[in-house]
Amino acid sequence: MIQEDVVCSFCGCLCDDIRVETNDEGIVKAKGACRLGSSKILGHGPGHGRISKPMIRQDGELVEVEYQVAYDRAARILKAAKRPLLYGWASTVCEAHEEGVLLAEEVGAVIDSTATVCHGPSVIGVEEKGLAGATLGQVKNRADLILFWGCNPAEAHPRHMRRYSSNSTGRFTPEGRKGRTVIVIDVRETRTARLADRFIRIDPGTDYQVISALRLILAGKAEILGDEVCGISKGKLVDLVDILKKARFGAIFFGLGLTHSRGRYKNIDCALSLTAELNAHTKFMIMPMRGHYNVAGIGQVMAWEGGYPMSVDYSRGAPYFNPGETAACDLLARREADAALIIAADPASNFPRSIVEALAEIPVIQIDPYENPTTLLADVVIPCAIAGVEVEGTAYRMDGLPLRMRKVIEPVHPSDEEILKEIRESARRLPDDH
Amino acid sequence: MIIKGGVVYDPANGVLGEEMDICIDAGAVAEAAGGPTIDARGMLVLPGGVDAHSHIAGPKLNAGRIMRPDDGRIGTEPRRGLCRPCTGYTVPNSSAIGYRYARMGYTTVFEAATPIIESRHTHEELEAIPILDKGALTLFGSNWTVMECVGEKDLPKLSAYVAWGLRASRGYGVKIVNPGGGEAWGFGSNVKGLHDPVPEFNVTPAEIIHELARANERLCLPHSIHLHFNNLGKPGNYSTAIETLDLLKDIVPSRDRQAVHVTHMQFSAYGGTGWRDFESKAPEIADYYNKNDHATMDMGQIIFGSATTMTADGPLEYANARLLHQKWSNHDIELEESSGVVPLVYIRGSPVNAVQWAIGLELALLTEDPWKVLLTTDNPNGGPFVKYPEVIALLMSHKRREEEMAKLPELLSKRSVIGSIERELGWGEIAVMTRAAPAHVLGLKEKGHLGVGADGDVSIYEIDPREVDPGSDPALVERAFTQAKYTIKAGEVVSRDGEIAGIPQGRTFWTDANVPEEDMARLMASLKEKFEKYYSIQMSNYMVQEAYLSRPVAVRAGVEVAQ
Numbered sequence: 001m002i003q004e005d006v007v008c009s010f011c012g013c014l015c016d017d018i019r020v021e022t023n024d025e026g027i028v029k030a031k032g033a034c035r036l037g038s039s040k041i042l043g044h045g046p047g048h049g050r051i052s053k054p055m056i057r058q059d060g061e062l063v064e065v066e067y068q069v070a071y072d073r074a075a076r077i078l079k080a081a082k083r084p085l086l087y088g089w090a091s092t093v094c095e096a097h098e099e100g101v102l103l104a105e106e107v108g109a110v111i112d113s114t115a116t117v118c119h120g121p122s123v124i125g126v127e128e129k130g131l132a133g134a135t136l137g138q139v140k141n142r143a144d145l146i147l148f149w150g151c152n153p154a155e156a157h158p159r160h161m162r163r164y165s166s167n168s169t170g171r172f173t174p175e176g177r178k179g180r181t182v183i184v185i186d187v188r189e190t191r192t193a194r195l196a197d198r199f200i201r202i203d204p205g206t207d208y209q210v211i212s213a214l215r216l217i218l219a220g221k222a223e224i225l226g227d228e229v230c231g232i233s234k235g236k237l238v239d240l241v242d243i244l245k246k247a248r249f250g251a252i253f254f255g256l257g258l259t260h261s262r263g264r265y266k267n268i269d270c271a272l273s274l275t276a277e278l279n280a281h282t283k284f285m286i287m288p289m290r291g292h293y294n295v296a297g298i299g300q301v302m303a304w305e306g307g308y309p310m311s312v313d314y315s316r317g318a319p320y321f322n323p324g325e326t327a328a329c330d331l332l333a334r335r336e337a338d339a340a341l342i343i344a345a346d347p348a349s350n351f352p353r354s355i356v357e358a359l360a361e362i363p364v365i366q367i368d369p370y371e372n373p374t375t376l377l378a379d380v381v382i383p384c385a386i387a388g389v390e391v392e393g394t395a396y397r398m399d400g401l402p403l404r405m406r407k408v409i410e411p412v413h414p415s416d417e418e419i420l421k422e423i424r425e426s427a428r429r430l431p432d433d434h
Numbered sequence: 435m436i437i438k439g440g441v442v443y444d445p446a447n448g449v450l451g452e453e454m455d456i457c458i459d460a461g462a463v464a465e466a467a468g469g470p471t472i473d474a475r476g477m478l479v480l481p482g483g484v485d486a487h488s489h490i491a492g493p494k495l496n497a498g499r500i501m502r503p504d505d506g507r508i509g510t511e512p513r514r515g516l517c518r519p520c521t522g523y524t525v526p527n528s529s530a531i532g533y534r535y536a537r538m539g540y541t542t543v544f545e546a547a548t549p550i551i552e553s554r555h556t557h558e559e560l561e562a563i564p565i566l567d568k569g570a571l572t573l574f575g576s577n578w579t580v581m582e583c584v585g586e587k588d589l590p591k592l593s594a595y596v597a598w599g600l601r602a603s604r605g606y607g608v609k610i611v612n613p614g615g616g617e618a619w620g621f622g623s624n625v626k627g628l629h630d631p632v633p634e635f636n637v638t639p640a641e642i643i644h645e646l647a648r649a650n651e652r653l654c655l656p657h658s659i660h661l662h663f664n665n666l667g668k669p670g671n672y673s674t675a676i677e678t679l680d681l682l683k684d685i686v687p688s689r690d691r692q693a694v695h696v697t698h699m700q701f702s703a704y705g706g707t708g709w710r711d712f713e714s715k716a717p718e719i720a721d722y723y724n725k726n727d728h729a730t731m732d733m734g735q736i737i738f739g740s741a742t743t744m745t746a747d748g749p750l751e752y753a754n755a756r757l758l759h760q761k762w763s764n765h766d767i768e769l770e771e772s773s774g775v776v777p778l779v780y781i782r783g784s785p786v787n788a789v790q791w792a793i794g795l796e797l798a799l800l801t802e803d804p805w806k807v808l809l810t811t812d813n814p815n816g817g818p819f820v821k822y823p824e825v826i827a828l829l830m831s832h833k834r835r836e837e838e839m840a841k842l843p844e845l846l847s848k849r850s851v852i853g854s855i856e857r858e859l860g861w862g863e864i865a866v867m868t869r870a871a872p873a874h875v876l877g878l879k880e881k882g883h884l885g886v887g888a889d890g891d892v893s894i895y896e897i898d899p900r901e902v903d904p905g906s907d908p909a910l911v912e913r914a915f916t917q918a919k920y921t922i923k924a925g926e927v928v929s930r931d932g933e934i935a936g937i938p939q940g941r942t943f944w945t946d947a948n949v950p951e952e953d954m955a956r957l958m959a960s961l962k963e964k965f966e967k968y969y970s971i972q973m974s975n976y977m978v979q980e981a982y983l984s985r986p987v988a989v990r991a992g993v994e995v996a997q
Contacts (some may be wrong), residue, residue: 005972016975073466105513123500129754130501130763130775135551136766137970142620164970172634214768249621276762279752281621285766303499304491304559306527307506307521317512318519319502320528382769392981396552400765403581404552405969 006030007405008037009091009196010390012290012398013157013164020408027389027409034158044389044409046249050372051383062381067414067422074341074365074380075426078107081339081363083315085326088345090114090292093393093405096416097301100343103424108315110337112328113298114291114345115310121259122288123299123309125268132275134285135399136378138249141170142283145247147183149271150257151289154191160289165251166195181243185210186257198239204228210237210329211270227312245281252286260289292345292400293388297396313423332358341365341423343416344387348373367419382419385411393417401406435459436467436600437892440474441899443865444481446874446883451863458890474925477900477919478789478867482541482891484874484882487697487994488731488813489537489658490531491545491570493552493561494744497763497775498525498597498814502742505777510640524742524814525775532564534820536929539893539918540725542873542881546660546697546812547611547746549767550577551971553603557982560942565890565928567881569943570604571660573746574646575612576616578769578968579961584645584955590950593649594957597992600655603838604944604978604986605658607876611746612664613642623671624749625664637669638680639664647685647694653947654688654991656877658730660695667750669706669935672715675699687728690928695875698812700794706916712786714850716793717798720800721809730875731801732808735794735825737817738780738785740845744815764770767944769884769968785849792852798829799857802868808875823915827861861899877989890925893918896990904969941985948992 006018019279021029027239030041046052054070055062065073078084086109115123126130131145139146146166153160161167163283169176182393185200193199196248202210213229216222218241227236244250245402252275258267271286279283299309308321317424324330328347332355339362348356349354349372359377369386382430385391391410395403414422437456442449456479457467489495496818499506499522507529508523520530543563548556548570560568574580574596583592596608614632616624625632634678641712647659663678665671675696680794685693696702705715723729743754748764751774755762763775779789794816798807809826813819837854839846847853859867873882880889897914904911921929928936967974980986 005974007975016971098562105518114879126501126763127503128761130761130765131497133763134764134766135768135970137968138620138766140970141768141968169967252779277756279622279764280756281618285764299500300496300555304562306519306526307499308503311942314513314519317514318510319506321506322512347767394558396555400555400560401552401971402553403975404981426472 001406003406005406006386007031007395007403008010008041009293009405010037010040011157011188011293011396012296014293014397014403015159015163016403022409025204031366034051036158046387051369051371051381054383055381057165061230070380071422071426072380074382074423075430076343077363077365077380078109078134078338079427079430083331083336083338084109085328085331085340086111087340088114088343089298089344090295092344092387092416093294093295093391093392093395094301096303096387096420097298098305099417099420101302101305103420104314106427107318108426110313110326110331111302112311113295114350115295115299115331116327116348118291118295119259120135120254120327121265122268122303124265124323127360128269129272129276131272132279133399133402136397138285139251140168140173142249143251144171144173144179145181145244145250146254147185147250148192149185149252149254150261151253151255152190153253153289156193157289160315164200168408174368196385200232200236201233203330206262207258208270209262211267211274213237214241215274215277216269218274225227232293244278247282250278250282250284252284253289254286255289287399294395296398296400297394300396337362337365341367343367343376346372346374349376367376367416369413384419385415386412387416391415435469435922436471436551437474437479437894439602439693440477440479440894442479442884443861445866445883445884446861446870447602456892458925461890463884463888463890465753470741472894472920474894476575478895478897478899478914479908480539480893481869481884481888482893482921483868484541484872484878485540485543485810485819486808486876487546487810488543488814488819489546489744490543490563490814491528492548494763494773494775494896494950495525496746497765498742501761501775504776505740505742515934516718516937516969524740528559528562528856530704531855532566533934534974536565536921536934537917537932538820539895540566541891541920541921541923542567542878544568544606544681544876547571547573548601548603548605549573549975550599551770552607553978554982557604557942557978561982561984563940564937565923567648567940569606570603571607571609572599573609573611573771574599574605575613575642576771577583577611579964580646581632581637581642583629585635589648589652589762590953592645592955593652593993594953596646596649596655598954598957600795600945600947602671602977604707604942604983606945607655608646609660610643610646611662611874612666612750612968613639615749615833616746619772620766620817625728627674628664630662630679643678644681647682647808651685651688652993655947656689656989656991657875658692658695660697662697662745663702669708669712671702671704672718674700675719677728679722683728685728689877691874692730693728696729696731698810698815699731699797700734700736701788703793703797704983706834709786711802712789714789714793714796717800717851719902720797723801730806731797732807733794734810734812735818736778736780736790737784737824737975738782738787738791738813739817741817742775742777742814744775746771746773746776750774751776754778764836767995768970769964781946782841783843785843788846789849792846792850795828795835796852797848798853798867799855804859804863804873805871807867808872809867823847823912826864826915827908827912830864830904830911832856832858834907834908854923858905890922892922896919936952939985941987942983943987943989945991946988948994950993
């Protein structure tokens with residue numbers, strides 16, 4: 001069977017034009033998807049490291065159990081914990097996120113997403129300055145200048161440039177790449193940089209100074225600057241500001257190069273300010289390059305459910321938000337979390353080593369279709385259907401545009417949403433013991 | 435359920451302060467009923483409150499929440515009883531929106547603006563709001579297809595697009611915000627007036643408004659066009675308001691209602707040439723409304739204190755942010771709209787804010803017919819909806835207004851007429867502005883009244899209108915309206931003395947309008963091209979799927995209904 005216009009569940013681009021071919025054995029083709037996307041869509045079979053049965057760790061070994069046993073064990077762990085952490089959420093649908101918030105309320109947990117180790121600083125920057133954004137279609141139809149800062153879409157978001165940004169065509173951009181100026185600012189010459197019209201290499205950790213210099217030049221105060229800013233000649237920066245000002249519609253995309261270098265949220269604050277200030281001269285927008293396909297969605301769901309987009313502590317019964325205190329890594333670094341439920345993420349691969357060590361010391365429940373390094377330190381492992389391939393539901397693209405993920409094949413396992421609901425119901429049946 | 439012996443105000447049915455019983459059977463008002471009895475003796479009984487214009491769901495709301503963790507902290511309430519935790523004051527979480535409206539006696543609230551392509555988000559949030567019945571108005575004012583149909587003077591095709599857009603967004607009515615301006619803002623400019631052509635599209639705001647109004651009536655939609663004027667928020671803009679209203683005099687409503695609803699009129703009733711000589715032109719606007727019957731408005735009253743402005747008027751928000759040195763979010767939406775969010779504070783010491791405050795009240799007090807003026811704060815643009823009781827007290831009490839004016843700059847008396855207005859609105863007029871009129875303006879036949887067959891939505895307030903004089907006791911009025919003794923939704927008590935007692939899932943109204951097949955076929959050809967060339971998503975993924983409305987109510991409309 002052929003299914004048209006399937007939404008890809010790999011990255012924040014949410015390409016929705018994938019042609020998926022299935023037969024009795026499952027998905028056999030994902031036409032139109034990039035290599036990252038097709039490996040995700042095609043990687044659903046048992047040969048791809050799928051977990052087949054729920055497991056509970058006994059005497060150091062994971063032993064297969066029935067689902068209900070795993071649900072009850074998970075509920076008991078969360079209920080007995082004083083400071084449970086519900087973490088992950090980037091690779092599942094919003095319907096599961098909503099259940100996650102309900103579970104956090106039920107057991108008084110801290111709920112946090114993988115944004116905490118990627119675009120968390122961007123969120124804090126937005127709290128300071130707001131964000132001048134647009135949907136990706138605006139970029140496609142209007143942008144004649146594109147600036148990639150600290151991101152490498154050619155490798156991390158392979159279809160971004162063709163579908164939405166530098167190489168796309170639209171109403172006011174009929175010439176596509178030819179009619180656009182593409183600039184890359186990064187600490188190394190990435191593949192994206194090699195495709196650009198202009199590449200400006202900056203020293204690691206100098207983003208804040210460079211953006212500040214651009215803002216000074218834009219404000220007409222170039223004379224304050226010395227001849228060089230962090231190794232870049234002033235003339236080069238003055239030229240750059242001139243190019244930005246002359247654009248008809250400019251778009252800045254930024255990645256972890258900006259959020260995770262020295263300055264972190266201050267870098268973002270500075271970049272958001274630059275964008276706002278450029279609007280006094282021409283039209284400009286800015287967008288974070290979100291990684292996992294629905295990491296934007298968990299932020300949206302948490303915001304409408306509890307008022308804040310990440311790192312929310314429900315232990316007092318009311319949402320409390322203070323990243324730096326209530327983010328997953330903060331909690332684990334202080335050895336405060338005494339149990340964790342990890343869903344749709346792999347912190348054992350992505351957290352700093354000392355934080356992973358803290359995670360290894362506490363009971364961990366994992367909900368995931370696949371085995372991954374987090375499985376090695378999990379005490380309860382609950383396999384789920386793959387959201388976006390085997391389960392339908394909502395995901396938010398990097399620009400905030402929501403799409404409905406399709407169910408392409410029938411799942412064998414329950415969905416994240418169903419699992420979370422079962423755990424919550426099991427937790428409700430347990431008496432309050434603290 | 436029987437509500438016994440209350441003092442009932444049901445102006446839609448000519449009931450003004452009669453002591454009578456209200457029976458609710460199977461969720462609707464009935465001649466007789468069994469079941470529990472509520473003793474409402476000595477209490478004010480009204481139909482459930484209806485808010486026809488409030489920002490309660492969608493991308494703008496979340497943009498506000500995310501950029502305002504400071505606002506989140508205000509209004510924090512822990513999980514308690516049936517209630518999930520709450521946060522926020524001007525941008526509360528979805529649960530808080532439902533509980534707080536219900537506590538005030540409101541049972542129906544319409545989201546004021548949803549862009550079609552992001553309507554899935556709007557419906558996700560609407561579904562997350564407990565208790566209330568709701569709907570969403572769909573944005574059409576800067577839409578490429580709309581402007582092309584207007585340019586081609588193809589009314590049947592435009593009507594087909596409006597019908598399709600309402601279906602795609604599961605929207606209820608046609609919202610128009612700064613028509614043409616959203617498209618111009620795509621390249622950082624704006625339209626300056628009704629006859630200033632939209633760049634690249636060669637149509638004017640006047641043409642967009644007029645043709646959308648014609649399409650609206652051709653489709654016999656339950657609601658009229660819902661219009662946010664051009665030049666909103668600018669000194670001297672009252673002339674744009676009157677010019678636009680004149681433009682719509684020839685529109686013949688297809689149903690028993692207005693031809694145009696003008697939203698948050700306060701922001702469009704400004705005189706002066708700049709902020710220094712800024713003054714109220716509410717008397718001119720009210721005078722126009724007193725002489726003409728084709729339009730209604732809502733107040734857009736401002737409340738001193740914190741607000742979060744959010745609108746599809748992108749250039750306006752940019753101007754707000756520049757003027758006030760505030761943080762600024764902007765979100766332009768491909769082929770359809772712009773939008774922005776800016777937090778701000780209305781300050782008593784500011785002459786401009788004081789005049790804005792006066793204008794909202796003047797509009798309501800100088801317009802003779804309360805059916806033409808709905809009570810709103812354009813939540814949360816003028817202030818949060820939880821302040822409606824304060825607005826009611828101000829409208830009902832000259833004394834209350836004088837107390838407030840004493841705290842405001844003296845300049846106010848030169849720039850407005852608020853001090854000279856003696857009128858105090860009565861219980862019946864408040865019932866019209868918060869119940870009967872919003873339901874009528876929206877075309878919701880079973881809302882806003884207590885006749886047999888109406889929805890069993892009732893609010894009961896612990897105040898005896900026969901004994902309390904609101905003019906001299908405004909504090910009693912404000913307190914009573916802040917917390918209903920009982921709020922009843924479809925025959926179920928949902929709030930009692932401020933405690934949430936039931937959390938039913940509300941319904942979502944949307945308009946299902948039919949158009950002739952040949953019109954739809956012509957439209958599809960041009961839409962297909964748009965999706966192939968310009969949209970960043972596929973047409974098959976565009977429409978809001980049925981999964982997003984758990985309790986939909988499709989209101990039938992369309993060309994056939996009109997004939």
